[in-house]
Amino acid sequence: MNPVSKFTPKIRREKTALSNSDLSKKKQDTVQVFCRLRPLNDDEESSCIKLLSPTVLSLTTPAQSRAIRKEIQCTFKHIFTGYASQNEVFEHVAYPLLDNLLKGKNGLLFTYGVTGSGKTYTLTGNHANPGIMPKCIHTIFNSISEFQAPKYVIKPDRMNGFEIQSDGEVAQDKWNELKSTSKTPLRNKKVNKDKTYINDGIKIIDVNQNNLYSVFVSYNEIYNNIVYDLLDESKTLESKILREDSQKNMYVNGVVETEVKSAEEAFELFNIGQKRKRMGNTILNSVSSRSHSIFNIRVVQFQQVAHNDEGHQMIPDTNLLKVAQLSLVDLAGSERTNRTKNTGQLLKEASQINKSLMSLRTCLEVLRKNQMTNSNEPVPYRDSKLTLLLKNFFEGEGSVAMIVCVNPSVEDFEENLQVMNFAETTKNVQIAASESRYNTPHKKTICKRTATPNVCKSKGSFTFGPKLPKDIKINFSNPEESQIALENLASILKIRIQKTRDFSEQPENNFRKRLIEVEKENILINSDIKSVKTQLRKEKLKSTNVEAKLGDMEVYNRDLIGKNKELQNEIMSLRNIIAEKDLKINKNIVEKEKTEQKMALRAEKMTHELDAKLRRQREHLQAAMKAKENKIQKVREILDKELTPPDIEEKEPLQEYDPQQTPKQQPQQARRNGAATTPAVRRRRSRSAGDVWLEHNSVKPVPLGTVLQPSMKKRKSVTKLSKASDITNPKQSKYCLIAQEQDLEGELETKVYKGDILPTCGGGAQVIFNDVEKLRQESPTATK
Numbered sequence: 001m002n003p004v005s006k007f008t009p010k011i012r013r014e015k016t017a018l019s020n021s022d023l024s025k026k027k028q029d030t031v032q033v034f035c036r037l038r039p040l041n042d043d044e045e046s047s048c049i050k051l052l053s054p055t056v057l058s059l060t061t062p063a064q065s066r067a068i069r070k071e072i073q074c075t076f077k078h079i080f081t082g083y084a085s086q087n088e089v090f091e092h093v094a095y096p097l098l099d100n101l102l103k104g105k106n107g108l109l110f111t112y113g114v115t116g117s118g119k120t121y122t123l124t125g126n127h128a129n130p131g132i133m134p135k136c137i138h139t140i141f142n143s144i145s146e147f148q149a150p151k152y153v154i155k156p157d158r159m160n161g162f163e164i165q166s167d168g169e170v171a172q173d174k175w176n177e178l179k180s181t182s183k184t185p186l187r188n189k190k191v192n193k194d195k196t197y198i199n200d201g202i203k204i205i206d207v208n209q210n211n212l213y214s215v216f217v218s219y220n221e222i223y224n225n226i227v228y229d230l231l232d233e234s235k236t237l238e239s240k241i242l243r244e245d246s247q248k249n250m251y252v253n254g255v256v257e258t259e260v261k262s263a264e265e266a267f268e269l270f271n272i273g274q275k276r277k278r279m280g281n282t283i284l285n286s287v288s289s290r291s292h293s294i295f296n297i298r299v300v301q302f303q304q305v306a307h308n309d310e311g312h313q314m315i316p317d318t319n320l321l322k323v324a325q326l327s328l329v330d331l332a333g334s335e336r337t338n339r340t341k342n343t344g345q346l347l348k349e350a351s352q353i354n355k356s357l358m359s360l361r362t363c364l365e366v367l368r369k370n371q372m373t374n375s376n377e378p379v380p381y382r383d384s385k386l387t388l389l390l391k392n393f394f395e396g397e398g399s400v401a402m403i404v405c406v407n408p409s410v411e412d413f414e415e416n417l418q419v420m421n422f423a424e425t426t427k428n429v430q431i432a433a434s435e436s437r438y439n440t441p442h443k444k445t446i447c448k449r450t451a452t453p454n455v456c457k458s459k460g461s462f463t464f465g466p467k468l469p470k471d472i473k474i475n476f477s478n479p480e481e482s483q484i485a486l487e488n489l490a491s492i493l494k495i496r497i498q499k500t501r502d503f504s505e506q507p508e509n510n511f512r513k514r515l516i517e518v519e520k521e522n523i524l525i526n527s528d529i530k531s532v533k534t535q536l537r538k539e540k541l542k543s544t545n546v547e548a549k550l551g552d553m554e555v556y557n558r559d560l561i562g563k564n565k566e567l568q569n570e571i572m573s574l575r576n577i578i579a580e581k582d583l584k585i586n587k588n589i590v591e592k593e594k595t596e597q598k599m600a601l602r603a604e605k606m607t608h609e610l611d612a613k614l615r616r617q618r619e620h621l622q623a624a625m626k627a628k629e630n631k632i633q634k635v636r637e638i639l640d641k642e643l644t645p646p647d648i649e650e651k652e653p654l655q656e657y658d659p660q661q662t663p664k665q666q667p668q669q670a671r672r673n674g675a676a677t678t679p680a681v682r683r684r685r686s687r688s689a690g691d692v693w694l695e696h697n698s699v700k701p702v703p704l705g706t707v708l709q710p711s712m713k714k715r716k717s718v719t720k721l722s723k724a725s726d727i728t729n730p731k732q733s734k735y736c737l738i739a740q741e742q743d744l745e746g747e748l749e750t751k752v753y754k755g756d757i758l759p760t761c762g763g764g765a766q767v768i769f770n771d772v773e774k775l776r777q778e779s780p781t782a783t784k
């Protein structure tokens with residue numbers, strides 16, 4: 001920003017926003033807000049923006065958005081569609097600012113929008129489609145090419161002002177440049193055609209042709225809220241501090257500001273800066289600006305009126321340098337981390353970008369609020385380097401234009417909503433109309449008119465007085481004429497002697513002035529050093545704290561390492577125990593399996609043996625049974641033989657058994673049957689239904705539950721025969737013994753032994769078994 005000379009109407013500069021009273025005193029301008037829509041990537045992509053007129057658009061909530069569905073209308077100074085050419089944008093937006101620039105007025109143009117919305121494309125473009133910056137450079141040189149001041153006559157004083165150099169200094173700088181050409185590749189190099197931009201030949205038509213112009217460029221970036229000079233040729237980019245000049249204008253201290261004499265020289269510098277600019281590859285833009293970049297073009301102009309003896313243009317004393325600046329700012333894009341998925345450094349950058357954009361928004365909102373409510377709330381310019389550097393523009397130091405770049409894709413809807421809100425606020429912010437600016441040099445006094453015409457104390461236009469006549473004609477025939485010529489010569493010589501004296505005195509004066517300037521510089525430097533020292537102290541304190549913390553952390557870390565080692569050892573020993581136990585378990589499992597196999601073999605063998613044994617026993621029992629049955633059969637046959645036929649029985653009268661009888665007299669059959677006491681002759685009771693059965697049963701017989709019951713209509717059941725009368729009862733004629741047992745297969749087998757009760761001679765009774773009934777019950781589901 002350029003200082004204002006004493007000729008400039010004084011503008012009251014406040015630390016706060018430009019007050020309403022200030023505004024009312026001055027002509028007011030609002031920020032010119034334009035909108036540029038980026039073409040959609042894909043024809044099929046849907047847009048959330050509808051153009052209602054060249055100045056009004058509507059933003060519609062897409063169906064998939066969670067926001068309440070509504071339509072917002074925004075008005076801009078002009079809306080450029082996706083089909084708008086770079087030229088169209090330049091002519092509408094930048095051309096008026098350039099016109100102002102060449103008339104000595106400051107201007108700020110910045111692009112604002114979401115990442116990937118076309119800010120860099122609009123401002124820089126590419127070689128085939130140059131953006132605003134290359135077009136501005138070409139237009140400036142197209143307009144002033146014939147009116148350029150010689151190089152190095154004007155030089156930045158590095159304190160935001162300019163100084164005029166003497167011929168000697170100019171010569172010195174030229175010499176330096178010549179020497180450094182081989183070292184520094186910046187200038188006087190053959191122009192690389194690939195790095196240049198197409199020149200459309202656009203011109204500002206009404207430049208003041210009485211003036212001479214010098215153009216200077218500088219290129220800064222604000223990365224993570226730190227200012228860097230992109231044209232600084234030192235190997236590592238050093239952070240720069242922002243300072244206020246004597247007129248309270250913010251500037252980057254020690255920035256490299258280079259005079260350029262052609263568009264190509266300017267592009268070369270821009271390209272050098274561009275290479276240093278921080279770019280990143282994000283999901284939304286493969287070449288995303290990670291910093292805000294500020295390309296400054298300063299044009300210094302002064303009136304040319306006369307030439308000195310050496311033929312140099314003179315700077316008349318009444319015309320000071322007129323300085324104007326155009327700042328082209330490419331803001332980094334706002335980013336929503338959930339869309340960009342940035343991590344690490346990119347995330348940190350994004351947060352800084354969003355923070356600085358937020359402070360820009362806040363400043364503009366406060367400015368707007370102040371203007372609406374007639375209040376004077378301080379504007380928080382100091383919250384970020386970006387707002388601090390641009391502060392003067394918003395306080396009336398120039399025209400301000402903003403291009404809001406918009407990607408109309410529905411995916412950008414929510415970000416676009418915020419951008420539109422910001423645009424609404426910005427377009428209503430009023431700033432004082434910019435004025436022409438004059439330079440207030442810091443170091444050197446510019447030409448002061450002396451009594452002698454064409455003689456200036458300024459080193460840049462110093463002469464030794466009027467020219468000496470080429471030849472002096474002494475005409476002795478005309479002494480008067482000779483006298484006049486000699487007097488003329490004497491007066492010229494007098495002036496020249498005086499001038500020479502002045503000149504010889506001048507170094508002293510200059511030295512004093514220089515001394516004062518150096519002193520001033522010294523004071524500034526000292527204050528800088530002081531603030532740097534304070535900063536350093538703070539940093540040292542911080543670093544001591546950090547070191548102390550680091551020490552604590554190291555101790556803690558050592559403890560943790562020790563504990564970790566112990567735990568590792570414990571883990572190792574536990575692992576060993578587990579391994580041993582695993583081994584034992586495995587052994588046991590193997591042994592168990594072996595034992596199980598052995599047991600299974602033994603069980604199988606035993607089963608075989610038992611089966612064989614059982615088979616043998618069964619066979620044995622069956623054989624025994626068979627033998628018994630045979631015996632019973634034989635008994636039955638014998639009985640049948642003996643007891644039948646009835647006629648024989650009737651023939652032989654029944655003899656009572658006489659116990660007194662000798663065994664010889666007892667019937668033979670009874671002896672044969674083993675019943676020694678049985679009388680030989682007996683009577684068989686009828687088998688008619690009148691038989692009474694003595695049923696001899698166990699205490700709790702298993703119920704047979706079958707229809708196959710022995711048929712005994714009359715019976716007396718006993719569980720044991722305890723006395724003789726149980727069987728000798730003459731009413732009972734039949735005896736039946738029911739025996740239940742399990743057979744070899746575990747099935748219930750009921751045997752009913754039947755026999756006749758026959759009285760014996762001694763008054764007793766005997767049972768002669770004559771029938772066996774076997775009832776075998778088998779489970780239908782039992783496996784055989």
Ligand SMILES: Nc1ncnc2c1ncn2[C@@H]1O[C@H](COP(=O)(O)OP(=O)(O)OP(=O)(O)O)[C@@H](O)[C@H]1O
Nearest residue numbers: 038039115116117118119120121285288289332333
């Ligand atoms: N109007 C346009 N016409 C054609 N292409 C465009 C236009 N605007 C942007 N683009 C293209 O879109 C891409 C992203 O644009 P650009 O890099 O300018 O975005 P940006 O807003 O500067 O992003 P960031 O904030 O991440 O730096 C580029 O490839 C660019 O060429």
